[in-house]
Amino acid sequence: MSLTLTKTDKDFVYSKVTLMDFKPVSMERVLVSFLARLRNNGNTSTVIRREGVELTIPGLVEEYLNNPELFEGFQEHKEVVLSWFETHLVDIVNRGKKNAALASPRPLHGYVYRFRNAKYSKVYGIDRQLYELLSSAGREGQLALSSLRAFFFPEEDPMTGAATHQSSLVDVETETLQYLKDQVKRDTASRDRELNFKPLCHVAPKLLAEDISRLLAYRNHVPRSVMVEYLVTLLGFHLGLYLLRMIHVVPRMVEARGDLSPCGHGERCHCHPSMLVDVAGLPKTSMARLAQRSMQDHIDQIPVFVRANFAARKLEDYAAQLRKTRGLTLESLSDVLRLSHEQFTADREGYFQNRLGRLLDDQPEDDLPPEQHRLLQLANTNMDKYLELIVFERSDYHRKFVHQAIDSFFFKNSASALIAQPSGIGAPRRFVLGGRILEVLLQIMLLKPGGQAGFHTAPLRFTELLDELRERYGIFIDRLPEDLGDASVSDHAALRGNIDAMKVRLRELGFYRDLSDASATQFVTPRYTVAKTGHSKGAA
Structure with missing residues (x-):
C-alpha cells in the first residue's frame, strides 16, 4: 500500500536549481512560447484575438482566403493552400490521426506566439528557463536577446519595440505568418517573470548567449527556415547541456551541505559535462559500446x-x-x-x-x-x-x-540527435553526433570575433576543431573522458576509427579540406564567408 x-x-521543481519541470517537449513549441517572453522582456502574453479567428488550420486558411488584396491567387486553390499550411507553416499534434489539432504556426516570425494553442503546446517552464539563462549572462546575454529580437521581429527596433518599417522578410512563408499579427485585438504582457533566478552555473549561460550571437551572424546567408531549424537545434542542445550539469553538480552541493561552489568564475567550469560520441553512428561496434558507457555515466547519476x-x-x-x-x-x-x-x-x-x-x-x-x-x-x-x-x-x-x-533536448534519434537509442525495451542509449547538430556547431566554431557582423569566418585545423569541441562543449571524439578511465589497445583503435569517421562526415557536409596526410594541412573550412570588411559571400 x-x-x-x-x-x-x-x-x-525547485527554482534555485531550475525553473523547468522535467517533461518531454517539442523544442519548436518551446521556441514559439519563448517568443512571447522575448518580446515582453521575460513575461508571457495575454492575447485577445479578433472575433471569428479560429485556432484551427481551416480557420487560419480562411483568414488568408478572405484577403485577396494581400494574397492574390490563393482563393482559386483552397486545397493547395490547406496542404501548404499543413506541411510548411504549422505544427500539428497527432498528425495524420482523427484527433489531429493545431499546436501553433511554426516559429518563422515572432508574432506566431499569438496563435499558440496552449492546450497542445505545453512547455513546462522551459521557455522561462531559457529566457532567464540568457538574462543572467550579462552583456553577452543582452546582445543575444537583442539579436534574437531583430531576427524574429524584423519590423521592430530590437531595443525599444518601436516600428522601423524596415522588414527583412524575404520568403512567402514568413510573410504569410507575419500577417497573423493583424488578427489580434490586444496583446498585453503578463507579469509572471522569475526575477530572482540565479543559475548555478555561470559559464553555461554565457556560452549559450555567445553561440546564439555567432549563429545569427549567418542570418543573411541561409534561408530563414533553415536558420530557425539551426536555432531550435542549438537551444535544445544547450538546455540539454545545462541539465547534464545540474544532475552532477546538485548532488555534490547537497553532499557538501552548501560549502561547495558549483561553478568557477574563470574559463573552466567545475560542472563541465563530458560526452564521448559515436560519430559513425553504427550500433554494436567498439565505438558504440564506449559511447554507451559515456551515456550510462549520466544515466546512473x-x-x-x-x-x-x-x-x-x-x-x-x-x-x-x-x-x-x-x-x-x-x-x-x-x-x-x-x-x-x-x-x-x-x-x-x-x-x-x-x-x-x-x-x-x-x-x-x-x-x-x-x-x-x-x-x-x-x-x-x-x-x-x-x-x-x-x-x-x-x-x-x-x-x-x-x-x-x-x-527531448538532445533530439533522440533525429537529424539533430546527440543521443541514439535502438528500438526495443531497455535498449541502451549512446551519444552520437547527428548531421544537423554537427553542422550547427561547425558554423559556430568557424567564426572569430571581429567584423561588421561582430564575427568573421576563418578556417580551423582539424585537430583544433576536436580540441574546441572538447573544451567548449565536452564533446569527446579522439580520446576518452577522464571518468571512463585509461584507454585500452582496443579503445585506441576505436578512437582512431572515430577520428576517420569524423573526417568522412565533414567531407559529406562540405566543411573539410586535406592537402596531405599531415595534420597541419587538414583544415575545416567555412561553408559561408562572413567577411571582416566589405560584403560577405554565400556558400564557399
Missing part, C-alpha cells in the same frame, strides 16, 4: 540527482518557515543547504518530525511495506526518514521524466 502524499510532499533535488527542495520548505519565525533570508541554494549544518539540528529535526508524522498519520511505521520499513530503520535523522519515504514513492516517476527531458 502506497503512502498518501500531499502536494507539498510531492513538490520537486539521475537517481542520485532526484534524491538530491528532493533534499534541497524540502530544505527550502524548512527555510520558508525560518523566514516567518526568525526573519532569516536565504538567497542562494548554498545558503539553503547550510541549514543541514549542526547548528540547526534541533530545530530542523523538530520540523521534519512533524512532516514525517503527518505522512504516517494514516499508516503507522510498523504497517509499512518491508522495503520502506527497512529504509526508516537505516535512516539516522527525521529529515532522512522523511526523504527516504518520499524518494521511495516518487523516484521512478521523476527519473523517467528526467530521462525523457534529456532525450
Whole structure:
C-alpha cells in the first residue's frame, strides 16, 4: 500500500536549481512560447484575438482566403493552400490521426506566439528557463536577446519595440505568418517573470548567449527556415547541456551541505559535462559500446540527482518557515543547504518530525511495506526518514521524466540527435553526433570575433576543431573522458576509427579540406564567408 502524499510532499521543481519541470517537449513549441517572453522582456502574453479567428488550420486558411488584396491567387486553390499550411507553416499534434489539432504556426516570425494553442503546446517552464539563462549572462546575454529580437521581429527596433518599417522578410512563408499579427485585438504582457533566478552555473549561460550571437551572424546567408531549424537545434542542445550539469553538480552541493561552489568564475567550469560520441553512428561496434558507457555515466547519476533535488527542495520548505519565525533570508541554494549544518539540528529535526508524522498519520511505521520499513530503520535523522519515504514513492516517476527531458533536448534519434537509442525495451542509449547538430556547431566554431557582423569566418585545423569541441562543449571524439578511465589497445583503435569517421562526415557536409596526410594541412573550412570588411559571400 502506497503512502498518501500531499502536494507539498510531492513538490520537486525547485527554482534555485531550475525553473523547468522535467517533461518531454517539442523544442519548436518551446521556441514559439519563448517568443512571447522575448518580446515582453521575460513575461508571457495575454492575447485577445479578433472575433471569428479560429485556432484551427481551416480557420487560419480562411483568414488568408478572405484577403485577396494581400494574397492574390490563393482563393482559386483552397486545397493547395490547406496542404501548404499543413506541411510548411504549422505544427500539428497527432498528425495524420482523427484527433489531429493545431499546436501553433511554426516559429518563422515572432508574432506566431499569438496563435499558440496552449492546450497542445505545453512547455513546462522551459521557455522561462531559457529566457532567464540568457538574462543572467550579462552583456553577452543582452546582445543575444537583442539579436534574437531583430531576427524574429524584423519590423521592430530590437531595443525599444518601436516600428522601423524596415522588414527583412524575404520568403512567402514568413510573410504569410507575419500577417497573423493583424488578427489580434490586444496583446498585453503578463507579469509572471522569475526575477530572482540565479543559475548555478555561470559559464553555461554565457556560452549559450555567445553561440546564439555567432549563429545569427549567418542570418543573411541561409534561408530563414533553415536558420530557425539551426536555432531550435542549438537551444535544445544547450538546455540539454545545462541539465547534464545540474544532475552532477546538485548532488555534490547537497553532499557538501552548501560549502561547495558549483561553478568557477574563470574559463573552466567545475560542472563541465563530458560526452564521448559515436560519430559513425553504427550500433554494436567498439565505438558504440564506449559511447554507451559515456551515456550510462549520466544515466546512473539521475537517481542520485532526484534524491538530491528532493533534499534541497524540502530544505527550502524548512527555510520558508525560518523566514516567518526568525526573519532569516536565504538567497542562494548554498545558503539553503547550510541549514543541514549542526547548528540547526534541533530545530530542523523538530520540523521534519512533524512532516514525517503527518505522512504516517494514516499508516503507522510498523504497517509499512518491508522495503520502506527497512529504509526508516537505516535512516539516522527525521529529515532522512522523511526523504527516504518520499524518494521511495516518487523516484521512478521523476527519473523517467528526467530521462525523457534529456532525450527531448538532445533530439533522440533525429537529424539533430546527440543521443541514439535502438528500438526495443531497455535498449541502451549512446551519444552520437547527428548531421544537423554537427553542422550547427561547425558554423559556430568557424567564426572569430571581429567584423561588421561582430564575427568573421576563418578556417580551423582539424585537430583544433576536436580540441574546441572538447573544451567548449565536452564533446569527446579522439580520446576518452577522464571518468571512463585509461584507454585500452582496443579503445585506441576505436578512437582512431572515430577520428576517420569524423573526417568522412565533414567531407559529406562540405566543411573539410586535406592537402596531405599531415595534420597541419587538414583544415575545416567555412561553408559561408562572413567577411571582416566589405560584403560577405554565400556558400564557399
